[in-house]
Amino acid sequence: MKFHGAETRQKALTLLREGTTNAEVARRLNVPRGTLGYWLHMDRARRGECPGRPGAKCPRCDGRPLDHAAYAYLLGLYLGDGHISHYSTHRAPSLMITLDDSWPGVQDEAEAALRAVFPENATCRVRRTGCHNIKVYSKHLLCLFPQHGPGKKHTRRIALEPWQQTIVDEHPWEFVRGLIHSDGCRNINWTTRVVRGERKRYEYPRYWFTNVSDDIRRLYTDTLDRLGVEWKNCTRHGRPYNVSVARRAAVALMDAHVGPKY
Template sequence: MHFHGTQVRQQAVTLLRAGARNADVARSLNVPKGTISYWKHVDRAKRGECPGRKAAPCPRCDGRPLDEAAYSYLLGLYLGDGHISHYSEHRAPNLMIACTDSWPGLMEACEKSMLAVFPGNSVCRVRRKGCHNVKVYSKHLPCLFPQHGPGKKHERRIALEPWQQDIVSARPWDFIRGLIHSDGCRITNWTVRTVNGERKRYEYPRYLFANKSADIRQLYTNALHQVGVEWTCLARNGEPFNVSVARKASVALMDEHVGPKY
């Protein structure tokens, strides 16, 4: 990443205040257009020229009501495929969920949940090869996702705060659906059995959830236990990894409340 000095930034701001176009300033100073746009936004914001939409108060800091169903789902997505980044002291941290292009419905659901949890904040999609990163910026992300921290999730402790556990306990299916939509899937397994001397192929559906973090797997299986879903844990390379739901009654429950990705 290339960092531009204060002098270059001030040159850009001076040209922008004089009415120069973003593209022309970017070209003349050899600075990415997006950087120029951001500098312009910060300068105008400091002068009160672009108030924009006012973000809603924080549920944790200000007591604003929280859409618990949307939050429980978004928490599941975050624990599976999300992370919080803070690239610059001038910008609010951002929550990013990686969503494959194969399931546009999942991407829509992710965006919808972000807008419900952070009303008034903008949500954007950043194109990547084969996927989009769905992002929301808010200085209150650490308030709502205190699990954020340095290092990979499976290398550090992941535990819910009491208020988070209350929400998950009240909305377990939303939490389960978020985890399945991030690190899970619904597949069709098959096996061959001999019946009356004849080998027959049988197919049956199964839900799998794969995560290296024992803490996150525990949160998932606790939620499954609460809603009456039976599960087993499968190992990979001798270590617990996959949580499998294969019993007919349990799969029927998962189909009713979760279903396959779309």
């Protein structure tokens, strides 16, 4: 890895502040564009210009319109694979959704939802081994995700605020999709039966949702109940852990509104 000294970094920042493009600065100073982007991001953060734009409005504080469908989906993602972090290097907390690289379409959908819910804030993707963190910075994250708190989600009570429940009731399938895209899957199960003395293999689709939090699983199953989707709990070591949707009619409903990850 090539080390770039403080002098090179300062030259790069001076050019970038003057409006020179990342590509041009990278050509002049022989610095990777990704490194330049990181330097510029950290420089803006130190000067209070990043993340987000000054004066970004909040649906809860300022009455800015909120895309309810995108929020319902994003809420499901957050309850499954999301968390809010506070770092001393930034003036605003970040919402991070960690998604497997096996499903690039889900990553795209997650970033689109972030942009719809936070139209005045920039999003980014951070590569990790086998996955990407889809992120947004905003001073109003706790306004929109009051479930944030110390410790892991399954160690504290998770309940929706009345205004959140209203949005989930308006867009229940988006909420279910977000939960499945984070902590769920659609797979093919199989079994065997003896028919006329011959053992035959049968395959059938099933949806799984796996979460340690009793409260989050209950939010999922309560929504399924309102949608008329049959489900059952499956235990691990004697405790509820997985929620299964396997009945043919229920799977058909899930296929029509959720579908496999992509």
